[in-house]
Amino acid sequence: MPFIILFLNSGLVILCLMTLLWLLSLLLKNSSIVDIFWGIGFIVIAWIGFSYGYGYLPRKQWMGAMVTLWGLRLALHIGLRNWGKSEDFRYAKWREENGASWWWISFFKVFLLQGFLMWIISVPILAAQSFGFPAILTPMDLLGALIWGFGLLFESIADLQLTRFKQNKANKGGILTTGLWKFSRHPNYFGEAVVWWGIYLVALAAGAWWTIFSPILMTWLLVRVSGVAMLERTMRSKPGYEEYARKTSAFFPRLPKT
Secondary structure, three states: OOHHHHHHHHHHHHHHHHHHHHHHHHHHOOOOHHHHHHHHHHHHHHHHHHHHOOOOHHHHHHHHHHHHHHHHHHHHHHHHHHOOOOOOHHHHHHHHHHHHHHHHHHHHHHHHHHHHHHHHHOHHHHHHHHOOOOOOOOHHHHHHHHHHHHHHHHHHHHHHHHHHHHHOHHHOOOOOOOHHHHOOOOHHHHHHHHHHHHHHHHHHHOOOHHHHHHHHHHHHHHHHHOOHHHHHHHHOOOOOHHHHHHHOOOOOOOOOOO
């Protein structure tokens, strides 16, 4: 299947899945379930590309495995984190602000928007699985896989450290400043960005250099929109956070300032 047809079909699949997820959220009265689906949605797109793309088979397998491992880990992490808890504060605030209109506003503001972003960001995944040249795994494929692996390990360790910190009741209201969090205030988001740059390099190995907008968009979202910027606004009120922020990089890991 040509890339453009594959891209359009994947968009239609995501639209259908997001609509079903939205209907489920109305029944549960919880829009947070969209966060769990974020990683799963990319897995669906990756295997659509694998099944119908004309790309080089080993590269298709490589890309499918990378996206699946990343997506399953993320979905499991968010699912366990949210299990038994109320709706995420972001969606709860919007629900309160929009009142009785939230049921239909949520479709556009949450589900359709995230589905659209997922569709656009997934372009290098589909491109890597659509283009069959070069029909050999190159050093760029290997570099992409290594960078992807580093990013996945980095964000996994950061998430695990934060989970263990929060599980200790003595740390309630406190700030994690050890481990990877000593070098970055948001090491999990840094690792997430690195994952997508690794995915892009595999697409680059297939000649899809133009898909660079995808990791740029993902990094921008993580830093300026839904990740670092949003959490910084809520964390600033915590005692000791200003001092932590003064010494510690917001995103890129580095040694803390003295």
